[in-house]
Amino acid sequence: MTDTAKKPDASAFGPVGKALNELDDRLGIAKGGRSLLDKIFPDHWSFMLGEIALYSFVILLLSGIFLTLYFVPSQDVVTYMGSYAPLHGQHVSAAFASTVDLTFNVRCGLLMRQIHHWACVIFLGAIVVHMARVFFTGAFRKPRELNWSIGTILLILGIANGFLGYSLPDDLVSGTGLRIAFSITESIPVVGTYLSFFLFGGNFPGTAVIPRFFTIHVLLVPLIMLGLVTAHLFLLVRQKHTQFPGKGRTEKNVVGAPMVPVFAAKATGFFFMVFGVTALLGGLAQINPIWQFGPYDAAKISYAVQPDWYMGWLDGALRIWPAWEWTGFGHTIPLEVTLPAVILPGIVFTLALLWPGLERKLTKDEAMHNLLDRPRDRPKRTAFGSAYFAFLAMLFIASSTDVVANFFHISLNAVLWAMRVLVILVPLITYPVAYALCKELQAAEGGKRKRANVVTRTAEGEYVAVPAEQRPGDGHHELDPEPVPDFIDFDGADPSAPGVRQVGR
Amino acid sequence: MSADDRTPVSLSTAGPDDPHMQPLARNPQRMEMAIGLAMVAGIAAIIGFGVAYWYNADPWVLGATLGGGLSLLGFGITAWGKYLMPQGPFVEERHDLRGTDEERDVFAAAVVQRGGGILGRRKLLAGLAGLGLAAFGVVFAFPLIRSLGPLPGKTLDKTNWRKGTYLVDQTGREIHVDDLAVGGIVTVFPKGKEDTPEGQAVDQTVIIRIATRDFTTRPGRETWGPQGYVAYSKLCTHLGCPVGLYEQQLELLVCPCHQSMFDVTNGAWPNFGPAPRPLPQLPIYIDGRGYIRAQSDYTEPVGPGFWERS
Numbered sequence: 001m002t003d004t005a006k007k008p009d010a011s012a013f014g015p016v017g018k019a020l021n022e023l024d025d026r027l028g029i030a031k032g033g034r035s036l037l038d039k040i041f042p043d044h045w046s047f048m049l050g051e052i053a054l055y056s057f058v059i060l061l062l063s064g065i066f067l068t069l070y071f072v073p074s075q076d077v078v079t080y081m082g083s084y085a086p087l088h089g090q091h092v093s094a095a096f097a098s099t100v101d102l103t104f105n106v107r108c109g110l111l112m113r114q115i116h117h118w119a120c121v122i123f124l125g126a127i128v129v130h131m132a133r134v135f136f137t138g139a140f141r142k143p144r145e146l147n148w149s150i151g152t153i154l155l156i157l158g159i160a161n162g163f164l165g166y167s168l169p170d171d172l173v174s175g176t177g178l179r180i181a182f183s184i185t186e187s188i189p190v191v192g193t194y195l196s197f198f199l200f201g202g203n204f205p206g207t208a209v210i211p212r213f214f215t216i217h218v219l220l221v222p223l224i225m226l227g228l229v230t231a232h233l234f235l236l237v238r239q240k241h242t243q244f245p246g247k248g249r250t251e252k253n254v255v256g257a258p259m260v261p262v263f264a265a266k267a268t269g270f271f272f273m274v275f276g277v278t279a280l281l282g283g284l285a286q287i288n289p290i291w292q293f294g295p296y297d298a299a300k301i302s303y304a305v306q307p308d309w310y311m312g313w314l315d316g317a318l319r320i321w322p323a324w325e326w327t328g329f330g331h332t333i334p335l336e337v338t339l340p341a342v343i344l345p346g347i348v349f350t351l352a353l354l355w356p357g358l359e360r361k362l363t364k365d366e367a368m369h370n371l372l373d374r375p376r377d378r379p380k381r382t383a384f385g386s387a388y389f390a391f392l393a394m395l396f397i398a399s400s401t402d403v404v405a406n407f408f409h410i411s412l413n414a415v416l417w418a419m420r421v422l423v424i425l426v427p428l429i430t431y432p433v434a435y436a437l438c439k440e441l442q443a444a445e446g447g448k449r450k451r452a453n454v455v456t457r458t459a460e461g462e463y464v465a466v467p468a469e470q471r472p473g474d475g476h477h478e479l480d481p482e483p484v485p486d487f488i489d490f491d492g493a494d495p496s497a498p499g500v501r502q503v504g505r
Numbered sequence: 506m507s508a509d510d511r512t513p514v515s516l517s518t519a520g521p522d523d524p525h526m527q528p529l530a531r532n533p534q535r536m537e538m539a540i541g542l543a544m545v546a547g548i549a550a551i552i553g554f555g556v557a558y559w560y561n562a563d564p565w566v567l568g569a570t571l572g573g574g575l576s577l578l579g580f581g582i583t584a585w586g587k588y589l590m591p592q593g594p595f596v597e598e599r600h601d602l603r604g605t606d607e608e609r610d611v612f613a614a615a616v617v618q619r620g621g622g623i624l625g626r627r628k629l630l631a632g633l634a635g636l637g638l639a640a641f642g643v644v645f646a647f648p649l650i651r652s653l654g655p656l657p658g659k660t661l662d663k664t665n666w667r668k669g670t671y672l673v674d675q676t677g678r679e680i681h682v683d684d685l686a687v688g689g690i691v692t693v694f695p696k697g698k699e700d701t702p703e704g705q706a707v708d709q710t711v712i713i714r715i716a717t718r719d720f721t722t723r724p725g726r727e728t729w730g731p732q733g734y735v736a737y738s739k740l741c742t743h744l745g746c747p748v749g750l751y752e753q754q755l756e757l758l759v760c761p762c763h764q765s766m767f768d769v770t771n772g773a774w775p776n777f778g779p780a781p782r783p784l785p786q787l788p789i790y791i792d793g794r795g796y797i798r799a800q801s802d803y804t805e806p807v808g809p810g811f812w813e814r815s
Contacts, residue, residue: 040597091700110564111571143602176746176762179706183744183809193661193811198653203660204745205706208653240599254597257586262593265586272579276572283568298706299675299692299739301749303761318744318779319763325781325810334810336779337744370599402764412764413777479524481596 038484041263042243042256046137049130051267055274056123057229063116064218070106072098073214075170075207084291092170092295095210099169100291115282120162122278124310127155135355135385138373139242142366145356147235150228152352157225159310164217166288166308170210173288173305175296179204180318187337205298244372248481251370255481306400316398317344320419348392379438386434387427394423525595530588537589544581550574657813662806664695664708664738666787670799671696672712672736682732682795685714690751692739695799707807709739709747710787712797713769715756722786723772729788734797736787737773740808741765743780758784781810 013020024030041047074094080087082097083104092100102109131151134140140148163181167174182204185196201208240254249255257263281287293302307315317340324335351358359381360366375382397404398419405412453465530536551574557566604612624631672680672693677700680693690713698704716733729735737758739747746762751769757776758767765778773784785807788800806814 111567180744186811189812193657197657201654205702252599255594257593262586262590266583269579269583272575276576280572283565299709301747301761323779323781330815332810332814336781481594484595
């Protein structure tokens with residue numbers, strides 16, 4: 001009797017086992033499936049940051065689908081007569097009217113809108129912190145350069161899609177953002193006017209931008225991102241996780257918890273927690289109240305409005321850049337826009353994309369790396385990364401010059417000039433300080449918790465501090481890692497059960 | 506074939522006494538109780554969300570029940586995984602991703618020979634195939650990109666202001682010389698364009714009364730400020746935001762977006778912030794009935810800079 005002619009086995013593991021056998025007959029899942037269940041996830045809090053990004057992405061997809069069912073992507077002018085009385089009789093776009101309607105008239109509409117917006121804010125924040133983790137611990141090194149690049153592209157797409165989505169309600173604040181986006185596109189030499197006219201379907205504002213941005217926001221970019229997220233996770237499984245050095249951990253193994261059941265439980269629970277916190281924020285913390293901003297009117301503007309946080313550094317760069325417009329040969333290059341809003345982000349993201357290759361060139365390190373660095377052990381990289389973040393942080397602060405001036409009662413001129421200086425000075429100071437701190441930490445005894453001191457008074461009245469005895473449970477004791485057992489059982493398996501036999505390990 | 510007549514596969518089992526299989530919790534019974542309580546509370550809150558939805562409760566009730574429920578349930582499941590499941594650690598070997606030298610050679614040979622070799626043997630066909638793909642790529646870009654919008658042409662150089670156009674406010678009311686006191690300001694549009702998107706986005710202009718007599722903001726603009734009325738484009742020359750703030754004491758127009766400031770007594774010269782150019786001034790006159798009208802279109806393009814601007 002050949003294998004192919006064999007009837008599907010009744011399994012020793014009941015109906016589930018039988019179903020798995022049926023699947024294995026057709027898909028051959030048993031061989032790879034087992035090792036997938038045993039896949040080891042190393043344990044460290046910082047490995048959870050990327051998970052936050054992933055789960056926020058799922059929340060974005062779920063809440064976003066809900067919103068598309070009610071949102072009308074059209075710039076047609078309608079007279080608002082919905083349930084929000086202060087806007088009655090106003091001429092608004094269908095996009096704005098439908099957003100207000102879904103906010104007030106659809107059950108859970110406001111909650112979903114705010115969950116969607118908060119999830120976006122959290123998503124991009126988690127990506128940035130996750131990237132910082134990967135950067136400072138050297139997880140991007142060979143063989144993971146490609147995954148670093150995919151992650152960076154995901155960040156760029158995420159920022160772009162955040163801006164697009166922010167623009168869709170066509171309210172006063174987002175409309176001003178669109179006007180600025182048009183002007184930035186216009187500022188690109190030679191092709192700028194063409195690009196902006198093609199993007200907006202004519203001169204600003206036109207009637208094409210909301211329907212177009214809607215399609216890009218809900219279809220094009222999410223589709224690309226979904227593909228890239230899949231590739232990101234596939235590479236992660238293929239190349240296996242990095243881990244910090246420690247007991248039994250080498251370049252040749254991975255130590256931690258198996259995917260099933262330990263990691264699966266932790267991850268499922270963590271997904272619910274991320275969703276829960278996002279829902280709490282969505283229900284309790286107001287975000288983007290467009291009914292208060294009112295509909296977009298190109299001749300109106302609001303004071304002290306800031307973009308979402310991930311656009312802040314670009315806005316800051318635009319604020320502090322000197323007015324360097326170049327004219328000549330019958331042409332104009334608005335360098336005060338092109339440099340901060342096109343060239344600068346270009347440099348920031350290109351540098352991020354190329355960093356793994358750059359570091360490989362600089363250090364001539366071509367080896368494979370599966371063990372992570374402690375940031376202090378790579379002082380130059382850590383110092384550079386810190387300076388890079390300090391630069392972006394200064395630009396971010398610069399996006400609120402008017403608020404800072406108002407709040408602290410300082411002249412706006414002084415704040416502007418201070419930011420122009422600080423944006424250069426702070427990174428220059430950050431580098432040597434971070435470098436020195438790394439060297440200092442290297443010298444200190446690392447990794448062990450300080451023991452409590454017991455202060456005693458001698459008969460002469462002298463006080464002496466003596467480190468306390470180590471108590472059981474003070475130190476971190478870890479067992480030697482072992483392969484995942486074939487069969488996990490807590491209360492002892494029933495040795496007489498068919499197919500199950502206890503063997504010595 | 507039944508399960509009984511085959512030899513059972515031997516499965517190694519970690520016994521209950523194996524330290525790797527012990528939970529991390531010092532007191533598993535109490536931990537289980539705590540986790541159970543969190544999960545019960547979570548489930549109750551999630552059911553509460555359903556009830557709140559049914560009665561169309563306020564958004565904060567919906568958010569608090571859903572968020573609180575999911576958080577508690579998630580906390581319970583995570584704690585179960587962390588404290589009650591086998592603490593490990595377990596290990597998995599990492600296998601080299603790279604193939605053997607032989608596998609690599611075989612693969613590279615196939616790629617190079619089948620790629621380069623085949624293409625190299627028929628250079629004409631390879632060239633034609635490349636040319637065809639390139640032509641397709643270039644030509645197909647036209648419908649994808651060129652159809653998206655009209656060519657800019659001279660669109661950005663012009664506005665709807667013409668000789669004799671009345672200045673009207675957003676409701677369409679014409680501006681009369683007696684309308685504003687010194688220090689007054691109003692946003693105006695060309696008559697008939699006040700309710701159109703391009704009127705609001707491109708033609709928007711502010712008219713300010715800075716004196717009672719004719720006012721000259723720059724040499725050569727002697728007739729542009731009749732009876733102290735001056736009109737400037739409201740589009741910031743930095744990024745095109747409406748220059749919506751007027752600081753009356755300092756006679757400055759301020760852009761709220763990036764804080765450029767324009768001196769209205771001096772041809773709206775930018776004296777602070779990132780704006781590179783003054784706001785274009787609209788030449789105006791007062792007709793026989795006292796209404797304010799435009800002498801002509803702006804003498805230069807309004808709004809931010811672009812390549813074709815001379």
